[in-house]
Amino acid sequence: ENCLTLQLLKMNSYTPGRRSRFNTVIDPDLVERVKHMLLCARNVVITCHVSPDGDALGSTTALCSVLRALGKDATVVTADCPPKSLQFLPGVREIITATRSPERAQDLIAKADLVFCLDFNDLKRVDRLSEAFEKAASRRIVIDHHLAPIISCDILISHPEVSSTSALLYIFLWQAGWTRYLNRSSAACIYTGMMTDTGNFAYNSNDPDLYLIIHDLLRKGIDKDNLYKLVHNNASQSGIRLNGYAQYRTEYMCGGRMALITLSYDDLRDFDYSKGDTEGLVNIPLTIPEVQWSVFMREDSKDLVKISMRSKGVFPVNLVCEEKFGGGGHINAAGGEFHGSLSEALSYLLKAIPDYETLFE
């Protein structure tokens, strides 16, 4: 193990002054500090936000695999279960989730001497695990691409200009000299995160760095065409009917610049809803050129409505979600929650719309 740890430090890091391969350069000092912190760490926990998506799962499982290759005892611990559509990702089945194994999750966090927080910027985002992480004596390293982080930590690698945490993690590994520890499986995890956070490279995807990274991942042997199929081609008849029903009933307001999709608890029951069935639904109204703001409200239980928003251009859905729904996210993709029924959430939103109408382009 000592040999591995020595190697870990000796690995050629990217040094300032040398021209980097990537446009995005992580402060080399931070990279070195992460390496030193790892040197002293034995038990490492890696975590991401609640309701983990492709980027959260791709980045955490890839980092876990690399740290294990470096001889560390690393585990991914999440607040709740990964969606079915991402269970194929290598390493996802070994994730310890607090909903399924609460004691194991708490125990791992308490015993960790180092915690990596990937793809979130506020400890509230780990939901039921936030207290455990707050209480833990471990060091904390954050690697993330959300705006304005408010998480306390020892090392913060925050690059909101990078479209996914997975791409940022790759750049970190490259600077650390550790991409050699990526294999085909962990490369597939990184690719999946990059793909899902850019809508299959349809937005936030003009950065040439992305294609240099994809080049490297293909050389590691990933099958990108198959990864697309695994993530997206897993619909069910009832799921497609549910989406059709929701699209048919979508309301267009603000002179056609806003779209509002709602699904009630009863709708979900009638269409035999299962988690993941409405993935991507909120994006569909944006395919209408006039629509700049799309809102999806899903009544997950009689007193909790999950809110998802997407936008085009300058309309800041993160602001709306922050100010009105206790959430946040990115300028064009954000989410939050409403505690109450769907009809209460609806009248609350309708009252709030005038506050934001001036922000349309």
Ligand code: 5GP
């Ligand atoms: P989605 O609409 O796919 O659930 O979430 C889109 C993005 O919004 C996520 O990547 C995340 O950054 C953000 N987001 C979603 N839900 C919440 C939430 O409840 N709180 C916060 N702070 N951000 C959220």
Ligand code: MN
């Ligand atoms: Mn992300």
